[in-house]
Amino acid sequence: MAAPLYILGAGSMGLLLAARLQPVAAPVLLRRPGRWPARLQLTLQDGEARQRLAIAQLGTDALRDPVERLIVCTKAYDVLLALQGLGSRLAPNAALLLIQNGMGSQQAVVRAFPGCSVYAASSTEGAYRPAPDCVVHAGRGLTRVGRLQGEAQDWVGLLRAGGLDCEAVEAIDWHLAGKLRVNALINPLTVLHDCRNGELLERPAAEAAMRRLGAEADAVLAAAGYTFPEPAFEQAAAVARQTAANISSMLQDARAGRPLELEAITGHLLELAQLHGVPAPEHAALYAELVARAAGRQETAASARARPASQAAGPAPDSRRSRRPTG
Ligand code: KPL
Secondary structure, X not given: OOOOXXXXXXXXXXXXXXXXXXXXXXXXXXXXXXXXXXXXXXXXXXXXEEEEEEEEEEEHHHOOOOEEEEEEOOOHHHHHHHHHHHHHHEEEXXXXXXXXXXXXXXXXXXXXXXXXXXXXXXXXXXXXXXXXOEEEEEXXXXXXXXXXXOOOOOHHHHXXXXXXXXXXXXXXXXXXXXXXXXXXXXXXXXXXXXXXXHHHHOOHHHHHHHHHHHHHHHHHHHHOOOOOOOOHHHHHHHHHHHOOOOOOHHHHHHHOOOOOOOHHHHHHHHHHHHHHOOOOHXXXXXXXXXXXXXXXXXXXHHHXXXXXXXXXXXXXXXXXXXXXXXX
């Protein structure tokens, strides 16, 4: 019998998987340490159809048996800390499936957990979470899954059993790099312009920036050994058109005052640029601008906290600040 399935991360992807896999694997949603009701009464909305599902949930401190099978859907910047936080409650040979934007976090897990079977996924499923107990399956996509390390696992079979379109791939890093370049052209620009994905193509300054970012991303990724049949700009423009009404995940984070996944996307591209000696001034400037804005938000929030409660206003501060210098 397969080991119990756990899901870490209750964002849109975590909740979507919890809902879709409930009938076939009865997953347990792992929550922050603390007391949680035994079941999350989750609503899954798919077009007009609404389904109520009772999903088992547990604070990580209440785990009794080691976790042997785990899908990790946290933000990229949380993966390593979240897994390390499980300590001995994570079996040394656990089977892990990582579903994050960007690159870098997956490789960090491989290094930190050499005894684990580690798979990564790149997904184009469209989901959002209008409330902590509701997930909307807004657009059907494809999830590509590939092995990074360790024993073979049938993650593809599991996701397909849950009704998701899924395929096994040999070179998952190539797919992650392909998604990274699309995200690097769309996500930070939507934050800069505070606009929906499709609007980037309607604003000449944003579209021109997208083209420059695309040319740089292509040069950097080619130097790193990743080539693609179509230029980054063309692919990102097609995605921006397909998802024209979407608020990118990074803009959602910015609006909610959460940390941005900048390190795993633009930050990773800049690391590759540095490693291979390829200039990427446009990405560096965009990175610096967003880091400076995030720092500004933190300061605004800190001074609001210093004021009497009756005067305090504004969103919660980011809990993290990027380690990369802003200059
Ligand atoms: O993956 C996305 C994201 O928002 O993170 C895109 C493709 C840009 C769709 O919104």
